[in-house]
Ligand SMILES: Nc1ncnc2c1ncn2[C@@H]1O[C@H](COP(=O)(O)OP(=O)(O)OP(=O)(O)O)[C@@H](O)[C@H]1O
């Protein structure tokens with residue numbers, strides 16, 4: 309048999325076509341910024357500031373950090389679609405794409421301004437400009453471009469190392485008709501507000517200093533320092549947390565743990581203040597913020613919803629739970645490029661059914677007790693008796709759940725409701 313060289317063709321992608329198609333892979337302004345903040349956090353930054361600057365026909369965005377910075381080779385490499393590099397366990401990057409895909413989802417001109425050297429104030433400026441890429445159909449990275457935004461970025465790095473990413477030509481943020489008027493200014497301001505809310509949630513553990521091996525990370529938007537939004541309201545005296553549980557998930561090369569922890573937040577009348585209750589409602593408000601908060605290496609990638617384990621329900625709006633996984637489970641969780649979505653592996657989904665059910669039973673009780681508390685004010689019924697009965701109901705349910713399987717538990721409840729509906733009602737079952 310003849311063994312020869314097999315024929316092949318080198319089919320490099322068209323720069324003009326590919327950059328254009330990759331603009332629409334599902335980011336919006338605040339999720340794109342969050343993907344860039346990932347890079348700042350990964351570079352060990354302790355101060356990160358996002359600036360949105362409105363200038364008629366010259367608006368720009370800066371994402372500034374005091375992380376390790378990049379030398380010239382690294383800065384150029386950072387602009388490669390599919391940056392060549394290795395990752396350690398629980399590094400936030402994975403695809404070598406976020407900087408480019410996130411940025412070009414919003415703008416046409418991306419510049420990385422970076423300084424690595426502590427003592428030498430050597431600042432590198434490299435740019436990918438979609439207009440040039442389209443014109444030449446080439447991946448050329450431009451050196452030492454200049455503009456008022458880039459000059460500001462260079463100035464910021466005069467004292468110490470760090471990186472400033474510059475977005476210019478914001479065609480997706482401020483289409484032409486908005487680029488020079490008050491609408492544009494308001495739109496940029498409103499996007500900045502949304503960004504604050506999103507970053508305060510997604511990076512709350514970093515802001516709180518709750519991530520092992522690193523101190524507080526200060527994140528600011530337009531100079532305003534963000535207050536962490538922790539979905540589990542740990543400062544509320546009445547927040548209840550259930551004992552954490554661990555599940556082992558098998559992978560091709562071994563297994564890795566996933567951690568689950570359920571919380572029942574206090575109802576409105578048990579919150580420290582109505583203002584705090586409203587703040588803890590979250591970006592999508594109480595109902596849609598119930599459910600699972602999935603963290604990849606301490607960075608939130610999904611906030612709320614039950615991932616198909618159960619449905620959103622007004623009665624369980626006080627139930628929230630954290631799920632933590634490490635980056636070696638990226639594949640089984642099918643993390644997407646924009647780091648906004650995961651799929652629960654089917655084995656985990658079935659293991660979570662019971663703890664999620666327990667959590668929703670308890671959350672349902674907390675909700676009903678508060679609804680009843682409101683009604684009690686208008687009835688002559690003895691409040692004490694009712695509370696006592698409800699407590700018995702909760703204790704009963706908890707005991708039953710601990711001792712029996714789910715179907716048996718549901719059956720027992722059904723029987724009681726059938727035989728003694730009034731009592732079942734008073735017990736809150
Ligand atoms: N702010 C920054 N400070 C230091 N290095 C950075 C910064 N931003 C990007 N880099 C470097 O550029 C590389 C490419 O970034 P990019 O976001 O495109 O990919 P990634 O973070 O490696 O993976 P992912 O696609 O998952 O985000 C990073 O791996 C990092 O080495």
Ligand SMILES: [Mg+2]
Pocket residue numbers: 343346347400401402405406407
């Ligand atoms: Mg990245």
